[in-house]
Amino acid sequence: xxxxxxxxxxxxxxxxxxxxxxxxxxxxxxxxxxxxxxxxxxxxxxxxxxxxxxxxxxxxxxxxxxxxxxxxxxxxxxxxxxxxxxxxxxxxxxxxxxxxxxxxxxxxxxxxxxxxxxxxxxxxxxxxxxxxxxxxxxxxxxxxxxxxxxxxxxxxxxxx
Ligand code: ADP
Numbered sequence: 001x002x003x004x005x006x007x008x009x010x011x012x013x014x015x016x017x018x019x020x021x022x023x024x025x026x027x028x029x030x031x032x033x034x035x036x037x038x039x040x041x042x043x044x045x046x047x048x049x050x051x052x053x054x055x056x057x058x059x060x061x062x063x064x065x066x067x068x069x070x071x072x073x074x075x076x077x078x079x080x081x082x083x084x085x086x087x088x089x090x091x092x093x094x095x096x097x098x099x100x101x102x103x104x105x106x107x108x109x110x111x112x113x114x115x116x117x118x119x120x121x122x123x124x125x126x127x128x129x130x131x132x133x134x135x136x137x138x139x140x141x142x143x144x145x146x147x148x149x150x151x152x153x154x155x156x157x158x159x160x
Contacts (some may be wrong), residue, residue, distance in 0.1 A: 003080055004030065004031045005116070007033065007087045009034075009036070009037060010039065010044060010127070011055060012042070012044040012045055013129060013150045013153065014054055014055050014146070014150060015124075015150070016124055016145060016146060017089065017091070024118050026062050033088065035058065036048050036055070036067070036068070036070075039146075043156060044124065044156075052067050052068075074086065075109045077111065078110065084115070085116055086103075087115075087118060088115060090119050090130075091116070092125060132146055132154070133154070137150075137158050139158075
């Protein structure tokens with residue numbers, strides 16, 4: 001069996017927390033598909049295309065990473081790209097319940113697929129895309145939280 005993993009998420013926008021999980025996941029798997037969820041109900045700040053572009057820019061030095069998007073069931077996407085694992089990041093206990101629900105559901109839908117969790121580096125355990133957007137909106141310093149191209153894109157969004 002190949003070692004292909006999918007790293008799904010909203011990535012609105014990608015942060016150093018996401019990047020940490022992606023970089024570490026890419027050391028374990030032969031190929032990692034970063035998959036942007038096209039989920040209209042979340043009302044994202046960045047379009048799917050903008051999010052994908054930012055991810056491509058900040059992961060350009062990781063050769064075994066591919067950036068894609070999907071709509072619908074993650075298990076169907078995993079089957080399509082022949083992935084046998086999903087990678088998710090875990091920050092705090094508060095992430096656990098939600099992740100357990102999704103993981104259990106995915107297991108019911110597609111038993112071959114394993115979900116693996118990578119625990120975040122402690123310096124990113126508070127970090128989320130929502131927090132970054134909140135700080136950026138009010139002009140706070142986000143240079144420690146997101147790569148420069150993402151910081152630039154956020155400044156552009158909140159210019160007015
Ligand atoms: P979702 O809406 O699917 O939770 P996110 O973009 O918020 O999408 O997160 C995608 C993945 O990245 C999730 O597994 C999440 O736990 C992980 N993640 C987000 N922020 C961090 C962080 N600071 N450290 C580690 N993992 C993170």
